[in-house]
Amino acid sequence: MSVQRISRTALAIATALAGASQAHADEGMWTFDNAPLAQIKQRLGLELSPAWLEHLRLSAVKLGASASFVSKDGLLLTNHHVARGCVERLSTAQRNLIANGFVAHGRAEELQCPGADARVLQSWQDVTPQLRAAAPASLGEAEGNAARKSAIAKLEADCKQETGLKCDVVTLYSGAVYHLYRYKEYQDVRLVMTPEAQASDFGGDFDNFTFPRFALDFTLLRAYEDGKPVQPAHYLKLAAAPLKDGDAVFVAGHPGNTDRQNTLDQLRAKRDVLLPLRLKELQAEREMLHAFAARSPESARRAAGQIAGVENSLKAMTGQHKSLLRPALLEQKAKEEADFKVAYKASGRSDDPWAQVERATAQQTALAAQQQYSGYGWNSLMGLAGGLVEAAAERQLPEGERMRGYSANGLAAVERRLRANSPVYKDLEQARLAFSLNRAAQALGRQHPLVQAALGSDSAEAVAARVIAGTKLDQQAERVRLLEGGAAALAASDDAAIALARKLYPLHRALARQLEREVDEPLKRAADQLGQARFALQGRGVPPDATGTLRLSYGRVAGYDAEGIKVPYKTVFGGLFARAAAFEHQMPFKVAPQVAAVRAKLNPDLPLNFASTADIIGGNSGSPVVNKDGELVGLIFDGNLEGLGGRFAYTDALDRAVAVDIQAILAALEQAYGAPEVARELRGR
Amino acid sequence: MSVQRISRTALAIATALAGASQAHADEGMWTFDNAPLAQIKQRLGLELSPAWLEHLRLSAVKLGASASFVSKDGLLLTNHHVARGCVERLSTAQRNLIANGFVAHGRAEELQCPGADARVLQSWQDVTPQLRAAAPASLGEAEGNAARKSAIAKLEADCKQETGLKCDVVTLYSGAVYHLYRYKEYQDVRLVMTPEAQASDFGGDFDNFTFPRFALDFTLLRAYEDGKPVQPAHYLKLAAAPLKDGDAVFVAGHPGNTDRQNTLDQLRAKRDVLLPLRLKELQAEREMLHAFAARSPESARRAAGQIAGVENSLKAMTGQHKSLLRPALLEQKAKEEADFKVAYKASGRSDDPWAQVERATAQQTALAAQQQYSGYGWNSLMGLAGGLVEAAAERQLPEGERMRGYSANGLAAVERRLRANSPVYKDLEQARLAFSLNRAAQALGRQHPLVQAALGSDSAEAVAARVIAGTKLDQQAERVRLLEGGAAALAASDDAAIALARKLYPLHRALARQLEREVDEPLKRAADQLGQARFALQGRGVPPDATGTLRLSYGRVAGYDAEGIKVPYKTVFGGLFARAAAFEHQMPFKVAPQVAAVRAKLNPDLPLNFASTADIIGGNSGSPVVNKDGELVGLIFDGNLEGLGGRFAYTDALDRAVAVDIQAILAALEQAYGAPEVARELRGR
Structure with a gap:
C-alpha cells in the first residue's frame, strides 16, 4: 500500500496527535538515524553532534540484551542478569560462580562464555523501496509474504557476502520502513569479573521492578577476535564528575518490544485472555520449580536460574496486566484510536484495518491455549531436541515456506545454541517435562492430538522419565553429531527425546503455520497499513515501536512521587545495609557476603543505584547510561513498577x-571483590 | 427508643454482619471495660488478665492527644508533635526550643507548659438508664436534647462534687450507651526533654503519614502536683527484649473520632462537598502561611507550627478523600448498609433514620461554606477574643441552651486557654485575619451578613490591620482581666478584637444553633437510632466509633506489601542517614544536627521506627505501645498513607x-542529646 495524499483534516488531526505525544515528554526509544535532536534541545537544552551520536552508537553492544565497550581492550560492561546464562554455564557444583562470583586476574584467567556473541551496529541502509518492489500489493497475501521473506533473506545474504558483516533487515514503524542493519560480530566473549549473584539480586523478586533499589547488577566481559582482545574503535570513558539530581542522561540499548501502537482490540485481548493465560502458566511453573528446588541445596542451585527467569516474567506481566486494568490507560488509547480513525478515513482510505485486527485477535485468543502447549519447552532439553528436528527439516524448504525462526539467520542462532557446551540437569529436565506434559493434558484434554502424540495412554511422569532417561542430548558431542548428520542422522536416531520431537514436529508446525496465516500475518498486514498511515500522518516525528535493535533514549535523573511517597533520585550503600537490617538480614535481604565484609570501609553515602526518566523496556538491560559529554555514568538494569505499563x-x-x-561498580571492584586492575582498566589508567 | 425484640431474620443478618467484621481482623479501638479478650486470644494466642488491663489503663494518659507515665516520678512520654504547642510557648527568638531542643538537667530546670493538663481514667459507670430517663422519647426533640444536656451537666457536676475527679459523660455506640468517665487530672505539666524539631520532623510533610519512616518524634514531660513530681500508682516499664517481626503489641490511647458507622449519604457528602471544601481552604491557608514565612527567618520560625498543622491536616484529609474516591470502599459500605437496612426492618422498626440522615446531610452541605467562615479563626488572636465574648455570654444561659463547647467542662478549657501565657505574633495574626476575611468575602459575597459585620465597606487588609493594632489580647494580663471582669468588662472594652468578636458573636451563634438544630441533632438522633439498632443486633461484639476517650487496640508488628513494594516492619538509624544522603541532605531530609554529630557512634542497625497492625487514628499520637507483658516497646506517632481511609x-x-x-529514644537520650539521667529514669535505674 502506498502513501496517499493527506487531506487538511488529516493533517490537523496529525498535528493534534503529535501534540498529544509531545505531552508524554521524555518518551521514545529512537533509532540513531533519527535522533530526536529538537526534543533534546527543547527538553534538556543540549545540542548533540553527529560525532557524539556516532561515538555512543559504536560503543553500544548487543549481547543477549545490551552492553557497551568500556575500555580500549574490549572490556564489556553489562548486567549480571544479562550475563547470568554465561556465568551459570561456567559454574559447576564444585565451582559455583553464581554463588561466589569470579575475578580473572589477568587475561589468561578469563573464561569463554559458551554460545555468547556480541555485536555492534556499524551502518544501515533504507531498503523499503526494494522490499515494496519485491512484494507489491498486487501479489496475493501469501505470495507477498513469501516474496518479502525471500527478498529479506537475499538482502541479508548479499550484504554479508559484500561486507563480511552480520546483516539483518529490521522492520520499523509497523512496516512503514525497512532498514538493513550491518553489525560487526564477535563470537568469542569471555568472563572477566562477576560479583556474587546476591549482590545483583539483593531483595530478590520482592525488589525486582522497584525503586528505591540496592543492586550491584553488573558483570564485566571481554570481546576477543582471533584469540586477542578486541581493540574497539569506540568505547565509553568514565564520567569525571558524579551525577546530580536533574542531570541529563542518555541510554543506548536494545529495547525488545513495545506494543504502543496496538489497537484497542489487541490491548483488550491481552488484558482479558492472553496475559491471564500466561500468568496462570507462569504461576504453576514457579510452583513446580520451587518444589524442585526444595529437594536439596544442589537442586536449588540447578533451578535458581530458571526460577529467577520465571519470577522476572511473572512480575513484569503482572505489572503489564495491572496497567491494562487501569481504566485511564484504555480510555486514553480509545481516544487516540478514535482520532486516528477519523484521520485515517479523512486521508481517503476506505479499508478497515481495525476490523482485520479484530478478527485476527479473536483467532489469536481462540488458539492461545494450544499455542501455549505446542512448543517443546523454553530453554530445555526437549527444546534442543525440537531445535535439531526442526532445523534439519526446515532447512530443506525454500526460505519463504519455513516456520518463523528458521531463516538463515535463525538457523545460525539455533546452531549456536545446539553447539554450546551448557550444562543440562536431567533431574530438572525430567521435572519440567512432566510438568509441561501434565499442563498440556489438563488444558487441552487427553484426546487432543498434541497430547495424544506426546502421551498416548501413558502418564506424563512416565513419558518424561522415559524420554529424559533415553536421551543423550545433554551431551554436546551427541548434539553436534546429530546437527551435522542432518535429516538422515535424525531419522536414524533412537534417542528418546528426538523420537518425541519427531512426533510433535508436524503438529507444532501445522499450528505455527496456522498462527502465522490467521493471526501473525493479518496482524502484521493491518499493522503495516496502520503504521504506514500513521507514518504518513506523523512522519518520523515519533519513534517506532521497539524491535530489539539499537535505540537512543534520553531523559533526566529524577525521583518521583509514588502516590504520596517521595522517592529520591538515587540510593546509597548505607540504604542497602539499612534495608537488610530492617528485614533482619533474612534472604533475599542479605547483603552479599563480600560486600558485607567490607562494610566498615565503604562510604555509606556513596551512590548505588539511580533513577531517570529515560524511556526503556526489557532488552535495555545492560545499556550504558551516559551524561551530556557522552561519558559513562551508569548501567541500566531495571525499570520501576510504575513503568511496567510502559509497554x-x-x-x-x-x-x-x-x-x-558507575561509582558503585568501581567501589565494588576496588573494595569488595579484589579487582583493582579491572577498575584501573575502566578508569583508563 | 428502647431496644426491641429481635427477629430470627435480624439475628441471622447480625451474625452475618459480625462475621464480616471479624474478617477485618485486627480492627477495633476498644473501650477498656469491653476489651476484646476472645479476639486477642484467637488472633494472638494471648490471655490478658484484668490486672494487665488495669496496669495499662492507669499508665495511659490523656495529654492533648495521648501519653503515658513511664517512671515512678511521673515522667510522661508523648510525641514531639503532641507537645509542640508547649515547646513553642516556651520558645522565644532568643531561646528556640523548637530548633535546638531542650534538656532539663535536674528538676529545677524543668519548664512548666502553659495551659497543659494531663489526666488518667480512674473509673467509669454506665449512665445510659439515667440519661434515657431524663430524656425519654416522649419529650420533643429540642426538649429532649436540652433535658439530656442538663442531665449530663448535672451528672458531671455531681460526680466532681463527690469524687473530686474530673468527670465526663461519654457517648458510645452512636448513643446506644453513655458512660460517666472519672479522671484524675494534673494541671502542672513540665517539659523535661525535647529533641530538635528536625529529629521529629525528618522528611517534613513528604514523609508525614508514610512508612518506612525515620522520625524521633518524642518528648518527655513530667506531671507535678502541689509543686512535686507525681508518683503515679502505675507506670510502664521498658521492655527487656527488643521487638521482633510478628510480635503482639497493644496500644492504649485516645483516638479522636472515626466515621465507621456513617451512612452512605454522609460518606458521599464528605467525598463530594465537605472534604473538597476543607481541602481548598487548607491549600489556600498553606499558601498564605508560606508567603508569610518567606518574609524572614523569624517569620518562618513564627509560622512553622501553624504550617506544620495545616500540612498535617491537608495530607490527612487528602488521604481520607482519596479513600472515599476508591470505588471498593463505598461498594463495601453500600453492601453493609443494604444488609443493615434489611435487618433493621426485620427487627420490627418502621421508621427510616437513613432518610433523616439524608435530609440533615443535605442541609449540612448547604450550610458548609457559611460554617467554614463563621468562626473567629483556629488558634488565633481573634479566636481568643471570640472565646472571651462567647464564654461571658454563654455562661449566663442555662446549660441546655448554650452553644456546644460551653458546658461547664468546655468553659474550663476555654478559660485555661485564655489564661495560658502563649506568645502571640501580631504580624502573623494580622496576615491570618486578613486572609480569612478575604476568603469569607470571596466565598460568601460582600453582602453576606457575616462579611458585612466584619468588613462593612472596608478591605479585609484594612480591617485586619486595625483590629490587630487595636488589641491588647496578645497580653496575658489583659485576657485575664477581661475573663475575670466577665460580661460587664467585655461590654465596656474598646479593644478592637473584642469589638469585632462582639459583632460576629450573634451571627456565629445563630448559625451554630441552626447547625445544631438542622444538622447535628438530626444526625445525632439518627445515629442514636442506628447505633442502638446495631447495638441490639451486634451487642458489644464490635467496638464503638472513636470518641477521643481511652481505647485499647491490638495487633502485630508487621510489614506489608505496598502495591508490589515490600515494606519491612521497621526502619533503622542507617536508613535515616541513607534517606538523607539520597536527597543530598537537603531540607526537609537533613538529619537533625545533634543526631548527625554522633553518627559515628550510633549503631546503624539500631531500630528507629516500626509498623504494626494496631488500629489507630488521629488522637492516638503519643500512645504507648506495649508488648504481651505490658512493657513499653514504642510510641505511636503516625499511621501510613494506606491507613488514612481508616476513618x-x-x-x-x-x-x-x-x-x-523505645530503643531509638534511649539512644537519642544517651548518645545525641546528653540526657543520660533521663534515660536512666526511663530504664528505672
Missing part, C-alpha cells in the same frame, strides 16, 4: 529507568 | 500504626 504507554511523571551508578 | 474502614492488609522504637 503500552509512557509517562515521565512515574516511569523510571533504574541503573547502577 | 471509614480498616484493613489489616495495609493499615499500619507507626511508632518510634
Whole structure:
C-alpha cells in the first residue's frame, strides 16, 4: 500500500496527535538515524553532534540484551542478569560462580562464555523501496509474504557476502520502513569479573521492578577476535564528575518490544485472555520449580536460574496486566484510536484495518491455549531436541515456506545454541517435562492430538522419565553429531527425546503455520497499513515501536512521587545495609557476603543505584547510561513498577529507568571483590 | 427508643454482619471495660488478665492527644508533635526550643507548659438508664436534647462534687450507651526533654503519614502536683527484649473520632462537598502561611507550627478523600448498609433514620461554606477574643441552651486557654485575619451578613490591620482581666478584637444553633437510632466509633506489601542517614544536627521506627505501645498513607500504626542529646 495524499483534516488531526505525544515528554526509544535532536534541545537544552551520536552508537553492544565497550581492550560492561546464562554455564557444583562470583586476574584467567556473541551496529541502509518492489500489493497475501521473506533473506545474504558483516533487515514503524542493519560480530566473549549473584539480586523478586533499589547488577566481559582482545574503535570513558539530581542522561540499548501502537482490540485481548493465560502458566511453573528446588541445596542451585527467569516474567506481566486494568490507560488509547480513525478515513482510505485486527485477535485468543502447549519447552532439553528436528527439516524448504525462526539467520542462532557446551540437569529436565506434559493434558484434554502424540495412554511422569532417561542430548558431542548428520542422522536416531520431537514436529508446525496465516500475518498486514498511515500522518516525528535493535533514549535523573511517597533520585550503600537490617538480614535481604565484609570501609553515602526518566523496556538491560559529554555514568538494569505499563504507554511523571551508578561498580571492584586492575582498566589508567 | 425484640431474620443478618467484621481482623479501638479478650486470644494466642488491663489503663494518659507515665516520678512520654504547642510557648527568638531542643538537667530546670493538663481514667459507670430517663422519647426533640444536656451537666457536676475527679459523660455506640468517665487530672505539666524539631520532623510533610519512616518524634514531660513530681500508682516499664517481626503489641490511647458507622449519604457528602471544601481552604491557608514565612527567618520560625498543622491536616484529609474516591470502599459500605437496612426492618422498626440522615446531610452541605467562615479563626488572636465574648455570654444561659463547647467542662478549657501565657505574633495574626476575611468575602459575597459585620465597606487588609493594632489580647494580663471582669468588662472594652468578636458573636451563634438544630441533632438522633439498632443486633461484639476517650487496640508488628513494594516492619538509624544522603541532605531530609554529630557512634542497625497492625487514628499520637507483658516497646506517632481511609474502614492488609522504637529514644537520650539521667529514669535505674 502506498502513501496517499493527506487531506487538511488529516493533517490537523496529525498535528493534534503529535501534540498529544509531545505531552508524554521524555518518551521514545529512537533509532540513531533519527535522533530526536529538537526534543533534546527543547527538553534538556543540549545540542548533540553527529560525532557524539556516532561515538555512543559504536560503543553500544548487543549481547543477549545490551552492553557497551568500556575500555580500549574490549572490556564489556553489562548486567549480571544479562550475563547470568554465561556465568551459570561456567559454574559447576564444585565451582559455583553464581554463588561466589569470579575475578580473572589477568587475561589468561578469563573464561569463554559458551554460545555468547556480541555485536555492534556499524551502518544501515533504507531498503523499503526494494522490499515494496519485491512484494507489491498486487501479489496475493501469501505470495507477498513469501516474496518479502525471500527478498529479506537475499538482502541479508548479499550484504554479508559484500561486507563480511552480520546483516539483518529490521522492520520499523509497523512496516512503514525497512532498514538493513550491518553489525560487526564477535563470537568469542569471555568472563572477566562477576560479583556474587546476591549482590545483583539483593531483595530478590520482592525488589525486582522497584525503586528505591540496592543492586550491584553488573558483570564485566571481554570481546576477543582471533584469540586477542578486541581493540574497539569506540568505547565509553568514565564520567569525571558524579551525577546530580536533574542531570541529563542518555541510554543506548536494545529495547525488545513495545506494543504502543496496538489497537484497542489487541490491548483488550491481552488484558482479558492472553496475559491471564500466561500468568496462570507462569504461576504453576514457579510452583513446580520451587518444589524442585526444595529437594536439596544442589537442586536449588540447578533451578535458581530458571526460577529467577520465571519470577522476572511473572512480575513484569503482572505489572503489564495491572496497567491494562487501569481504566485511564484504555480510555486514553480509545481516544487516540478514535482520532486516528477519523484521520485515517479523512486521508481517503476506505479499508478497515481495525476490523482485520479484530478478527485476527479473536483467532489469536481462540488458539492461545494450544499455542501455549505446542512448543517443546523454553530453554530445555526437549527444546534442543525440537531445535535439531526442526532445523534439519526446515532447512530443506525454500526460505519463504519455513516456520518463523528458521531463516538463515535463525538457523545460525539455533546452531549456536545446539553447539554450546551448557550444562543440562536431567533431574530438572525430567521435572519440567512432566510438568509441561501434565499442563498440556489438563488444558487441552487427553484426546487432543498434541497430547495424544506426546502421551498416548501413558502418564506424563512416565513419558518424561522415559524420554529424559533415553536421551543423550545433554551431551554436546551427541548434539553436534546429530546437527551435522542432518535429516538422515535424525531419522536414524533412537534417542528418546528426538523420537518425541519427531512426533510433535508436524503438529507444532501445522499450528505455527496456522498462527502465522490467521493471526501473525493479518496482524502484521493491518499493522503495516496502520503504521504506514500513521507514518504518513506523523512522519518520523515519533519513534517506532521497539524491535530489539539499537535505540537512543534520553531523559533526566529524577525521583518521583509514588502516590504520596517521595522517592529520591538515587540510593546509597548505607540504604542497602539499612534495608537488610530492617528485614533482619533474612534472604533475599542479605547483603552479599563480600560486600558485607567490607562494610566498615565503604562510604555509606556513596551512590548505588539511580533513577531517570529515560524511556526503556526489557532488552535495555545492560545499556550504558551516559551524561551530556557522552561519558559513562551508569548501567541500566531495571525499570520501576510504575513503568511496567510502559509497554503500552509512557509517562515521565512515574516511569523510571533504574541503573547502577558507575561509582558503585568501581567501589565494588576496588573494595569488595579484589579487582583493582579491572577498575584501573575502566578508569583508563 | 428502647431496644426491641429481635427477629430470627435480624439475628441471622447480625451474625452475618459480625462475621464480616471479624474478617477485618485486627480492627477495633476498644473501650477498656469491653476489651476484646476472645479476639486477642484467637488472633494472638494471648490471655490478658484484668490486672494487665488495669496496669495499662492507669499508665495511659490523656495529654492533648495521648501519653503515658513511664517512671515512678511521673515522667510522661508523648510525641514531639503532641507537645509542640508547649515547646513553642516556651520558645522565644532568643531561646528556640523548637530548633535546638531542650534538656532539663535536674528538676529545677524543668519548664512548666502553659495551659497543659494531663489526666488518667480512674473509673467509669454506665449512665445510659439515667440519661434515657431524663430524656425519654416522649419529650420533643429540642426538649429532649436540652433535658439530656442538663442531665449530663448535672451528672458531671455531681460526680466532681463527690469524687473530686474530673468527670465526663461519654457517648458510645452512636448513643446506644453513655458512660460517666472519672479522671484524675494534673494541671502542672513540665517539659523535661525535647529533641530538635528536625529529629521529629525528618522528611517534613513528604514523609508525614508514610512508612518506612525515620522520625524521633518524642518528648518527655513530667506531671507535678502541689509543686512535686507525681508518683503515679502505675507506670510502664521498658521492655527487656527488643521487638521482633510478628510480635503482639497493644496500644492504649485516645483516638479522636472515626466515621465507621456513617451512612452512605454522609460518606458521599464528605467525598463530594465537605472534604473538597476543607481541602481548598487548607491549600489556600498553606499558601498564605508560606508567603508569610518567606518574609524572614523569624517569620518562618513564627509560622512553622501553624504550617506544620495545616500540612498535617491537608495530607490527612487528602488521604481520607482519596479513600472515599476508591470505588471498593463505598461498594463495601453500600453492601453493609443494604444488609443493615434489611435487618433493621426485620427487627420490627418502621421508621427510616437513613432518610433523616439524608435530609440533615443535605442541609449540612448547604450550610458548609457559611460554617467554614463563621468562626473567629483556629488558634488565633481573634479566636481568643471570640472565646472571651462567647464564654461571658454563654455562661449566663442555662446549660441546655448554650452553644456546644460551653458546658461547664468546655468553659474550663476555654478559660485555661485564655489564661495560658502563649506568645502571640501580631504580624502573623494580622496576615491570618486578613486572609480569612478575604476568603469569607470571596466565598460568601460582600453582602453576606457575616462579611458585612466584619468588613462593612472596608478591605479585609484594612480591617485586619486595625483590629490587630487595636488589641491588647496578645497580653496575658489583659485576657485575664477581661475573663475575670466577665460580661460587664467585655461590654465596656474598646479593644478592637473584642469589638469585632462582639459583632460576629450573634451571627456565629445563630448559625451554630441552626447547625445544631438542622444538622447535628438530626444526625445525632439518627445515629442514636442506628447505633442502638446495631447495638441490639451486634451487642458489644464490635467496638464503638472513636470518641477521643481511652481505647485499647491490638495487633502485630508487621510489614506489608505496598502495591508490589515490600515494606519491612521497621526502619533503622542507617536508613535515616541513607534517606538523607539520597536527597543530598537537603531540607526537609537533613538529619537533625545533634543526631548527625554522633553518627559515628550510633549503631546503624539500631531500630528507629516500626509498623504494626494496631488500629489507630488521629488522637492516638503519643500512645504507648506495649508488648504481651505490658512493657513499653514504642510510641505511636503516625499511621501510613494506606491507613488514612481508616476513618471509614480498616484493613489489616495495609493499615499500619507507626511508632518510634523505645530503643531509638534511649539512644537519642544517651548518645545525641546528653540526657543520660533521663534515660536512666526511663530504664528505672
